[in-house]
């Protein structure tokens with residue numbers, strides 16, 4: 657494929673770039689009025705995710721409207737439990753909810769390994785349409801949740817402050833926990849491979865709840881499965897974003913991946929020290945800086961760019977952009993990065 661702009665792929669592969677590429681986690685979504693308009697015409701979030709033409713449309717919106725250097729396919733990490741037999745629904749003002757949760761070994765036995773070619777065809781169809789419509793303007797990012805984060809949602813049934821149900825399960829049923837994590841991992845590998853076949857150029861694993869485990873448990877129940885996935889995916893560059901897992905950065909740095917995403921708690925200097933010079937780093941401006949004055953936003957964005965040093969860096973926020981952020985602030989963040997000369 658000939659790209660008009662392949663900066664993000666060059667950076668992920670450790671090649672030199674003329675300027676730092678930039679995209680935002682959650683760039684496709686409620687920050688854009690154009691997204692809210694498409695969303696308002698439907699019964700809900702799930703209908704949007706499951707209608708390939710519309711999912712493709714909102715995937716491309718940030719490329720047209722914000723000028724990001726990559727698109728990320730519009731979907732959710734929770735399509736995996738859904739495809740395994742545990743459906744979610746999106747509740748307005750609350751977020752995702754699973755009416756049934758995993759409570760026992762027999763609940764795990766009832767789950768199947770997802771077959772992406774039948775259960776998740778709406779995602780690969782959306783990818784095919786998006787690739788065609790992007791026509792090489794920018795690369796397309798595919799993604800999945802990390803097994804530990806998906807496991808947590810399947811046990812808790814919703815978001816949580818403490819995730820104590822999921823953590824309790826690790827102490828009370830460690831063998832069953834490994835069983836479930838293994839099933840999620842198999843489903844995720846098949847899913848990512850199907851996304852790659854459909855045309856995604858790079859994939860990212862979101863371990864949003866990595867930071868709630870003690871280190872030893874994260875290595876056993878989190879990192880172990882990230883390693884299996886990274887070892888299985890060799891077709892395209894892979895990014896691991898383990899939010900809050902500063903305590904395991906050295907181990908994360910040894911994964912068979914190209915890029916490591918950093919949250920805003922982790923300094924680029926510390927990450928480089930622990931990870932070494934080989935990997936590309938992604939991140940990590942505090943998403944709340946997009947509420948600051950223009951002057952402070954520009955100053956902090958440039959400070960961030962300098963901390964990463966200009967190469968082997970993909971600029972992003974330290975987590976998803978908050979839904980009430982003004983698109984003008986996002987554009988200022990993006991343009992500051994695009995115009996900056998080292």
Ligand code: CP3
Pocket residue numbers: 680681682683684685686695701728729730731732733734746750751752799815862864976
């Ligand atoms: O632009 C993109 O990044 C692509 C789309 C994307 C969504 N969810 C769309 C979405 C991606 C990559 C995700 C990943 C995701 N989903 C994660 C990992 C990243 C992270 O933020 O840590 C998690 C934990 C989820 C689960 C999830 N989905 C939650 C907790 C929520 C509710 C919170 C919220 O933002 O409302 C969602 C809903 C969701 N996923 C929305 C979008 C655009 C909002 C739903 C709507 O439009 O009504």
